[in-house]
Amino acid sequence: MFTASDGVRICYDDEGSGAPVLLVHGYSGNRGYWPFQRRALLDAGYRVINIDQRNHGDSDQAAFGQRMSRHGLDLRELMDGLELTDVNLIGHSMGVSVSLALFSLFGTRDVRRFVAVDQSPKIVNDETWKWGVFGVEWPHAWEQANMRHPWGELDREPDMPEAATRELAKLAHHHDHYPHEQVTQLLLDHFVADWRDVLPRIDIPTWVVTGRLNPYYHAEGMEWFAQQVQRGSYSMFENSGHEPHMNEPDLFNERLLQFLETTP
Numbered sequence: 001m002f003t004a005s006d007g008v009r010i011c012y013d014d015e016g017s018g019a020p021v022l023l024v025h026g027y028s029g030n031r032g033y034w035p036f037q038r039r040a041l042l043d044a045g046y047r048v049i050n051i052d053q054r055n056h057g058d059s060d061q062a063a064f065g066q067r068m069s070r071h072g073l074d075l076r077e078l079m080d081g082l083e084l085t086d087v088n089l090i091g092h093s094m095g096v097s098v099s100l101a102l103f104s105l106f107g108t109r110d111v112r113r114f115v116a117v118d119q120s121p122k123i124v125n126d127e128t129w130k131w132g133v134f135g136v137e138w139p140h141a142w143e144q145a146n147m148r149h150p151w152g153e154l155d156r157e158p159d160m161p162e163a164a165t166r167e168l169a170k171l172a173h174h175h176d177h178y179p180h181e182q183v184t185q186l187l188l189d190h191f192v193a194d195w196r197d198v199l200p201r202i203d204i205p206t207w208v209v210t211g212r213l214n215p216y217y218h219a220e221g222m223e224w225f226a227q228q229v230q231r232g233s234y235s236m237f238e239n240s241g242h243e244p245h246m247n248e249p250d251l252f253n254e255r256l257l258q259f260l261e262t263t264p
Contacts (some may be wrong), residue, residue: 002073002077002078002081002167004054004065004072004073005077006062006065006070007061008054008059008060008062008065008074009060010051010052010053010059010078011024011031011051011052011058011059011073012031012049012050012051012052012061012078013043013048013049013050013084014033014047014048014049015038015047015048015049015050016041016042016045016046016047016048017045017047017111017257018045018046018047018048018080018084019045019046019047019050019088019260020046020048020049020084020086020087020088021041021046021047021048021087021088021089021090021260022049022050022051022053022075022078022079022084022087022088022089022090023037023038023048023049023050023051023054023090023095024090024091024092024095024096024098024099025051025052025053025056025092025093025095026091026092026093026094026119026192027093027094027186027187028056028178028180028248029057029092029093029095029171030052030054030056030057030058031051031057032057032125032170032171033049033051033092033094033171034050034090034106034245036163036164036167036245036249036250036252036253037090037245037249037252037253037256038054040208040241040253040256040257041230041257044257045261046088046237049078049082049084051074051075051078052190053071053074053095053098054070054071054074055182055183056178059175061179061182061242063085063182066183066185066186066189067185067186067189068097068098068100068101068189068190068193069101069104069105071098072098072099072100072101072102072103072104072105072106073101073102073105075089075098075099076100076102076105076106077103080112084110084244085110085222086110086112087109087110087111087112087141088112088113088115088260089102089111089113089114089115090115090117090256091112091115091116091117091119092116092117092118092119092243093117093119093242094119094190095117095159096116096117096118096119097117097119097195100121100195100198100199101114101193101195102196103198103201103202104145105196106237107201108146108202108203108204111204112204113205113206113207113260114202114203114204114205114206114207114229115206115207115209115256115257115259116206116207116208116209116225117124117209117210117243117244117245118209118210118211118214118216118217118222118242118243118244119217120132120133120217120218120221120222120225121194121195121196121198121199121221122193122194122195122196123136123137123190123191123192123193124137124141124191124192125136125137126138127192129196129222130218131217131218131220131221131222132217132221133151133152133214133216133217134151134152134153134218135150135151135152135153136151136191137158138211139181140177141163141188141191141192142188144182144191144206145184145187145188145191146181147180152215152216153215153216154215155215156213156214156215156241156259157213157215157241157242158211158213158239158240158241159245160243160246161246161247161249162238163249164230164246164249166193167246168246172185195219200228200229200230201230202229202230203230204231205231205259206226206229206231206232206233207225207226207232207233207234207235207239207255207256207259208222208223208225208229208232208233208234208235209222209234209235209244209252210222210235210236210237210238210240210241210244211237211239211240211241211242211243211244211247212236212237212238212240213238213239213240213241214241214242215228215241215242216242219236233259235255237252239249241259245257
């Protein structure tokens, strides 16, 4: 545990040695959502820091701080507390937005590489943006953040492989009992954020990842993300949906380690 500057206790695991990798899960997830990457990274000699974001997992449930900026500050404070430099930062879904909040506040200081797994820089579709989440537009955003109006095309999501299903079963209690009604403000803040202006300021190697069977995002938007950063690359996983690191873990890990080991 570490205690953030506003008194909220944040749970994390810190394993291994070598170059640090910081894993940042998505909305309603927890630090257990990286089982295949954790093992592969440790075996490859990396130090793996895996965080439960506030209001998630074993971290404190706090009524305050339910915004991307506070979550981004949590990452900065954890990095400072552990004296981390040359961090390989990997985010999935909302974890990407939290990483973008970090960059918006502090730039890319102490971050060596960035992996963005399946998250648009803008969720709400409007006249300026057509690559947000399928079906999310301003008239329904509040109802959608409250889970009272549908969004996405969930029937596109492929079945998980057996090994991933077993791992997710271990996390079912946390996920199935996630208190959405207590953190509506967090999800709404995630929905309405617009990180497009942050992308051109990201000056580190960045790998943007998505899945062909994505239930939320347009492939064109993910590719656009990769084109906007200064040193971006892009991968489409053909048999994956929103979670390529779970749908195709072996191939994902192979490409992840290649990215971490070959980019300067």
